Amino acid sequence: MPGAKSPASGIKxxxxxxxxxxxxxxEIKKLxxxxxxxxxxxxxxxxxxxxxxxxxxxxxxxxAMFKDVEALAFLKESIKPTEGxxxxxxxxxxxxxxxxxxxxxxxxxFQSIELFSQLLTAKKVYVGIAVIxxxxxxxGFYYRQLQEEIISPVAEKKESEKLAINNLTDNNLTPxxxxxxxxxxxxSFKEMESDLTDEINSLSVDLDDLEEFGNDDSFxxxxxxx
Amino acid sequence: MKKNKNIISxxxxxxxxxxxxxxxxxxxxxxxxxxxGGIRYRQVREEYLKSVDIYKNARRELLEARENYQNLxxxxxxxxxxxxxxxxxxxxxxxxxxxxxxxxxxxxxxxTVSENEKTAVLTELDKGIDWLKQKQPQIENATPEQxxxxxxxxxxxxxxxxxxxxxxxxxxxxxxINLVIAKAENFSEKASDKIxxxxxxxxxxxxxxxxLNDINQKIILAKEKHExxxxxxxxxxxxxxxNKTFNEGHQFIKDANQYIRxxxxxxxxxxxxxxxxx
Numbered sequence: 001m002p003g004a005k006s007p008a009s010g011i012k013x014x015x016x017x018x019x020x021x022x023x024x025x026x027e028i029k030k031l032x033x034x035x036x037x038x039x040x041x042x043x044x045x046x047x048x049x050x051x052x053x054x055x056x057x058x059x060x061x062x063x064a065m066f067k068d069v070e071a072l073a074f075l076k077e078s079i080k081p082t083e084g085x086x087x088x089x090x091x092x093x094x095x096x097x098x099x100x101x102x103x104x105x106x107x108x109x110f111q112s113i114e115l116f117s118q119l120l121t122a123k124k125v126y127v128g129i130a131v132i133x134x135x136x137x138x139x140g141f142y143y144r145q146l147q148e149e150i151i152s153p154v155a156e157k158k159e160s161e162k163l164a165i166n167n168l169t170d171n172n173l174t175p176x177x178x179x180x181x182x183x184x185x186x187x188s189f190k191e192m193e194s195d196l197t198d199e200i201n202s203l204s205v206d207l208d209d210l211e212e213f214g215n216d217d218s219f220x221x222x223x224x225x226x
Numbered sequence: 227m228k229k230n231k232n233i234i235s236x237x238x239x240x241x242x243x244x245x246x247x248x249x250x251x252x253x254x255x256x257x258x259x260x261x262x263g264g265i266r267y268r269q270v271r272e273e274y275l276k277s278v279d280i281y282k283n284a285r286r287e288l289l290e291a292r293e294n295y296q297n298l299x300x301x302x303x304x305x306x307x308x309x310x311x312x313x314x315x316x317x318x319x320x321x322x323x324x325x326x327x328x329x330x331x332x333x334x335x336x337x338t339v340s341e342n343e344k345t346a347v348l349t350e351l352d353k354g355i356d357w358l359k360q361k362q363p364q365i366e367n368a369t370p371e372q373x374x375x376x377x378x379x380x381x382x383x384x385x386x387x388x389x390x391x392x393x394x395x396x397x398x399x400x401x402x403i404n405l406v407i408a409k410a411e412n413f414s415e416k417a418s419d420k421i422x423x424x425x426x427x428x429x430x431x432x433x434x435x436x437x438l439n440d441i442n443q444k445i446i447l448a449k450e451k452h453e454x455x456x457x458x459x460x461x462x463x464x465x466x467x468x469n470k471t472f473n474e475g476h477q478f479i480k481d482a483n484q485y486i487r488x489x490x491x492x493x494x495x496x497x498x499x500x501x502x503x504x
Contacts, residue, residue: 189420189497192413199406200490206336206402207483209267213329214395214472218278222318223384225288226377 034058035065042066263335270331274324281314281321288314308370315365315373315380319358322387326355329394338401339408347394347401354390357383389464392472396459399479400452403486407448410489414441417496429503434496441492444485451482 034055041051048066052059291310295303330351338344361383365376418438425431458475462468 189413189416189500192409192416193494193497196406196409196413196490196493199409200487203402203406203483203486206332207399207479209271209332210395210399210402211476213325213332213391214399214476216325216391218281218325219318219322219384219387222285223381225285225292225314226381 031058031061035062038062038065039069042069263331267328267331267335270324270328274321274328277317277321277324281317284310284313284317308373311370311373311377312365312368315376316362318380319362319365323355323358323362325391326351326358326387329391329398330355333394333398336398336402337405338398339405340401343397343401347397350390351394354387358387386464389462389466389468392468393459393462396455396462396472396475396479399476400456400459403448403455403479403482404452406486407445407452407482410448410486410493411445413493414438414445414489417441417493417500420500424500424503431503434499434503437492437496437499441489441496444489444492448482448485448489451478451485454478455482 035058038051038055041054042048052062055062288307288310291303291307295307297303330348333344333347333351336344361376361379365373365380368376421431421434421438424434455475455478458471458478462471462475
């Protein structure tokens, strides 16, 4: 097709349209309102020059837009965009604004979240999925951390103790068997120190509690009055 | 649009925080789960102490009613005495059940090396609890004549109950300390491996070996004390002098505890010394 733009130049045109705009939100709204009206007029068969004269304030932007429309028309056989998709694209002022900021290399984390949220609002179902994935991801991460915290060293010790329990009987409490905590290869001396200290402390509590039962005389001499 | 965007962004962040809070809460639940046994024990123990107060009150009231009856010999004082005889039996049985349940909760909660040992203790306590619970309705429904018979039954059981408590308490102590000894022994073995490593690397480990040898000697002594204590506690029965036997076993536990505390301090010192040589 002689004189037609290549697809690449058309796409570049769209990008140019977004990045060359340096306006505040109200101005952008006005621009896109003008764009929508200009597109409607074009569809109704108005001449381009007349449309550009009508919206002379946005002449440059509208020229760029119609070039892009032309480029998209060239691509429509292969891309087949849905009806009105272009309007939707250009009407999304927030995406364009964020893309512009991205181009300016000032894309903050917060803006990333904003963009993400904006993109998700396009399809509510995606929001739901994203939220579920996010919760699972965070929960998974924390659960893993928790598991690590418990497993190392406590859970490993528990496992070792289970092994010890399984291997020991009343009659084989030999030194070799009583130290079935050998699976704790990865447990450092520091961890063993800490574990043993905790054990010594909790042993004191347990022995004190048990001693109370051993010395409990609550029912002493009960038989004398029965 | 901007307002909506802010709301959406806020919601997204809120979701993230809710996720984090939820995960943290789950973590807390798991941590809490680890100490639930201890909390349960404290609750059961509280119940036991309350039941002892009730029992002691019933005991005091029984003695008063008995004195009144002896002084007045009226049908009213006799009736009151019969009522108090039943009450003391009921309250004593309830308190003894709570005592066994509290001890069971403690024994169940403590860590031991051998699950068999723990199970044996719990089974013995369960037998006592079951026996007393079976007696409760019989006491409740007993006539004044039957109360006398029930009093004899409970009186005979009292010795048995004391023996159960002493034996279970002692064995729970022995099982508990045995786990700490096993852990100290494991620590010592790891330290021994490390010392051998250092020795192979040409380091002077003579002082470490002396210290380790002392540690191992104390571990052996702690184990011997544990075994002696266990033997004593196992020999407790309603026919034996269980108070004396329990006290002897308890002394072995105290000795083992002293050795294991010394071992703990020495192991920490040993690790420090090993680090210096490394």
